[in-house]
Amino acid sequence: MLTLEKRPNPSRFWTIVTPLLAVALTMIAGGLLFAILGKNPVEAIRTIFWDPLFNEQFAAYSRPQLLVKAGPLVLIAVGLSLGFRANIWNIGAEGQYIMGAICGTAVALAFYPAEHWYIFPLMILAGALGGWGWAMIPAFLKNRFGTNEILVSLMLVYVAENVESWMAFGPMRNPQGMGFPGSRNLQQYPAAANPELIPGTGIHWGVVAAGLAVLLAYALLKRHIFGFHVRVAGQSPRAARFAGVEPKRLFTLCMGISGACAGLAGLFEVAGPSGQITDSFNVGYGFTAIIVAYLGRLHPIGILLAGLLLALTYIGGEIAQLQLNLPASAIQAFQGMLLFFLLGLDVLSNYRIKRKGAQK
Amino acid sequence: MSKTELLAVDGISKQYPGVLANDAVSFAIAEGEVHALLGENGAGKSTLVKMIYGLVKPDAGQMRFRGAAYAPKEPREARASGVAMVFQHFSLFEALNVAENVALGMENPPKPRELAHRIRTVSEDYGLPLDPARLVGDLSAGERQRVEIIRCLLQDPKLLIMDEPTSVLTPQEVDILFKTLRQLAAEGTAILYISHKLEEIRALCDGATILRRGKVVASCTPREKTARELAELMVGETLTPPARRQKPPGAVALDVSGLSVASPNPFGTALQNVHLTVQQGEILGIAGVAGNGQDELLLALSGEIRTDAEAIRIAGQGVGDLGPNARRRAGLVAAPEERLGHAAAPDMSLTENALLSGAVRKNLVRRGLIDWTAARRFAEAVVKDFDVRTPGVGTAARALSGGNLQKFVIGRELSQAPSVIVVNQPTWGVDAAAAAAIRQALIDRAAAGAAVVVISQDLDELLEIADRFCALNAGRLSAPRPTQGLTVEEIGLMMGGSHGMEVAHAHA
Structure with missing residues (x-):
């Protein structure tokens, strides 16, 4: 019989190897799935993993998309990860993302059509504050009344979505938009635009911010006492209190940081790739970021x-849907497999498998 | 006393990863015998009784019970054969009443009314009065133990195993327990009594088996040995009691007045109007049965619970409203009872755990940035000075044995040049040699001018090291008295007497 035995220390080797193993297993299992659907598995896998980056025909279009999509995901996920490490569950990043975008857009529209160098920095500030403020609602309610932050932050996503539609149809509607819902397009307003910085790469200020967030979070967790307190609080709350951590303060800080990151991601998106606030501005980055984290x-x-x-x-x-006529659900199943193998193999880094002898 | 053999253990061995917990252990108990199993922490006592009780399967060896081969696969089988066990840590539900708790431990519980009647009968027969309708959460530790004992007695056992039963009792409660156990023995029930308290064993037991590192090193009749001889058999070396130097105490370092705090736990004990002062160079011992406010007192002193500023003063400065780090800055260090999860984070390395409480006084953080080199050096110094056995300071705290982690935790606090030291259960679950080292270190810090508060349930420990002595009882602290010249009776009264544990209507 096989049994799992907890390792005294998590294995460094397996922590690095399991993600690679998981991708390999996903390719095998996914290939089988595509073969059963009557597609050439090798071609399908190549279309998903290779073509977006290296296909001669359309990689020029799809390659920049990689960073455009990864940017907000990473920025939000880094913010969330600090809280998650301390067992603080901000599930409402999607709402904070929306509010950040709305606040940033509000600043831009207030100045329209003036051209000042400080408009974009002000928008960044407003975006961060918008997300931070939206996250302070569950933080305040939890600290004051002991409400559950998972529920409150999640419900505030739906509130934010309604604020978003109201803005798109009401106060922020483009007066020159021929009655269509949606704000002015910020990409056409140079002082407020978040353009592609290096042509053909997809890098905009949001991608830069995501990179900075990764570096900052890394330094914070490795070298700063706040990062240490976050880690202790997650592992053993009583030891954290012994170390002088104030649980309420930590909660407020972590909610605030994750909210501000999500708000920034929303601002960079609305001023860049998306361009405007519409009633379908948010596409789920805030939720997917939880998975990414x-x-x-x-x-x-x-x-x-x-x-x-x-x-x-x-x-x-x-691309696979377009080129190979693979059903969308097959792609989703494939993505699900990736998560399944990654999380399932995680057990190897914390446990070792032991064969138990014939013990009766 | 009959000499019929009840249980014979023959060549039992049990291997755990990295440890041979029991190595060919053999011993026998006769009917009606009170037999002691004596040994330090980690000597293999618990493993051995768990095998007798069917919780663990031996790798080799046989057992015979009442003449027949005996190899219980699970505790239920052991209970059916007539073996019962009272664990050191109670398995009771605080939100249920006594009768409900007893019923939960039975295979076929009778109707509630009948069960209540039987509980009353048994408890009066054995001098352990207990109201079946009371909520367990409201009972003292001694009363909770009675619930466990009665639960066992209702099964009419032939062999009763008791794991360190007196660690939670006042001296008066111990007397009552011993009367009950003697009565049981006189009726023919054998008792396997696990302890490392030597005087108790000398007073109670007919025979003793002494274990060291999983092996039987001696069998003896405890009454014929001195406590010192027993201790040396147990430890395998000659013990030297801690050395004290008398020194006149200095100025008041810690002054607590009118301290009242609610407990953070639903079944905890609130502190009520606690007064105490400790002078430089003095050790104040605080005794008390577990659950009488010890945890709350430590939390209030360490700063994890805040109070009025003036309720707690360090060197005259009010610190009651400050958090743990501000109090560390003022010179106070604390070591909570629970090593893993409170004093140390289990999954973090010793270096990280050194930073946990040492950040302030050892200057390990500058402008928010951690100086990991200094933290590692601090951890290495603690490991070296306090003889912590570990492969290195990168090892996770939970990978250390209890005694080694305790040495690390105490060492970490004592190495911060504190002016006030508060420790709760400093040697709980620590082997004799390590315990002696920890006590000596506390005495040395006091000699160097620190004011030391030792909260402990081990009376011998307090009598050994404390200059003054007081006790917590239901959240109230008795007036301190000089330790010299205290009698056991006086101590018992300070600890709250017998918690109403009268020897009621005992028939025997």
Whole structure:
């Protein structure tokens, strides 16, 4: 019989090897799935993992999309990961993302059509504050009344979505938009636009911010006492209190940081790739980021890789749907397999498998 | 006393990863015998009784019970054969009443009314009065133990195993327990009594088997040995009691006045109007049965629970409203009872755990940035000075044995040049040699001018090291008295007497 035995220390070797193993297993199992559907499995896998980056015909279009999609995912996930490590469950990043975008857009529209150098920095500030403020609602309610932050932050997503539609149809509607819902397009307003910085790469200020967030979070967790307190609080709350951590303060800080990151991601999206607030501005980055955070084992570098991987499968999946007529559900199943193998193999880094002798 | 053999253990061995917990252990108990199983922590006592009780399967060896081969696969089988066990840590539900708790431990519980009647009968027969309708959460530790004992007695056992039963009792409660056990023995029930308290064993037991590192090193009749001889058999070396130097105490370092705090736990004990002062160079011992406010007192002193500023003063400065780190800055260090999960984070390395409480006084953090090199050096110094056995300071705290982690935790606090030291159960679950080292370190810090508060349930420990002595009882602290010249009766009264545990209507 096989039994699992907890390792005294998590294995470093397996922590690095399991993600690679999981991708390999996903390719095998996914290939089988595509073969059963009557597609050439090798071609399908190549379409998902290879073509978005290296196909001669359309990689020029799809390659930049990788960073465009990974940017907000990584930025939000890094923010969330700090809280998750301390057992603080902000599930409402999607709402904070929307509010960040709305606040940033409000600043831009207030200045329209003036051209000042400080408009974009002000928008960034407003975006961060919008997300932070939206996250302070569950933080305040939890600290004051002991409400559950999972429920409150999640419900506030739906509130934010309604605020978003109201803005798109009401206060922020483009007066020159011929009655169509949606704000002015910020990409056409140079002082407020978040353009592609290096042509053909997809890098915009949001991608830069995501990179900075990864580095900052890494330094914070490795070297700063706040990062240490976050880790202690997650592992053993009583030891954290002994170490002088104030649980309420920590909660407020973590909610605030994750909210501000999500708000920033929303701002960069609305001023860049999306361009305007519409009633369908949000596409689920805030929720997918939760998966990215866990896929990356709540580690900044891991989150960076997980964000890129997930973005790749999304883009590759779309291409596979178009080119090979694979059903969307097959792509989703494929993405599900990836998560399944990654999380399932996780057990190897914390446990070792032992064969139990014939013990009766 | 009959000499019929009840249980014979023959060549039992049990291997755990990395440890041979029991190595060909053999011994026998006669009917009606009170037999002691004596040994340090980690000597293999618990493993041995778990095999007798069917919780663990031996790798080799046989057992005979009442003449027949005996190899219980699970505790239920052991109970059916007539073996019962009272564990050191109670398995009771605080939100249920006594009768409900007893019923939960039975195979076929009778109707509630009949069960209540039987509980009353048994408890009066054995001088352990207990109201079946009371909520367990409201009972003292001694009363909870009675629930466990009565649960066993209702099964009419032939062999009763008791694992460190007196660690939670006042001296008066111990007397009552011993009367009950003697009565049981006189009726023919054998008792396997696990302890490392030597005087108790000398007073109670007919025979003793002494274990060291999984092996039987001696069998003896405890009454014929001195406590010291027993201890040396148990430890395998000559013990030297801690050395004290008398020194006149200095100025008041810690002053607690009118401290009242609610407990953070639903079944915890609130502190009520606690007063105490400790002078430089003095050790104040605080005794008390578990659950009488010890945890709350430690939390209030360490700063994990805040109070009025003036309720707690360090060197005259009010610190009651400050958190743990501000109090560390003022010179107070604390070591909570629970090593894993409170004093140390289980999955973190010793270096990280050194940073946990040492950050302030050892200057391990500058402008928010952690100086890991300094933290590692601090951890290495603690490991070296306090003889912590570990492969290195990168090892996770949970990988250390209890005694080694305790040495690390105490060492970490004592190495911060504190002016006030508060420790709760400093040697709980620590082997004799390590316990002696920890006590000596506390005495040395006091000699160097620190004010030390030792909260402990081990009376011998307090009598050995404390200058003054007081006790917590239901959240109230008795007035401190000089330790010298205290009698056991006086101590018992300070600890709250017998918690109403009268020897009621005993028939025997």
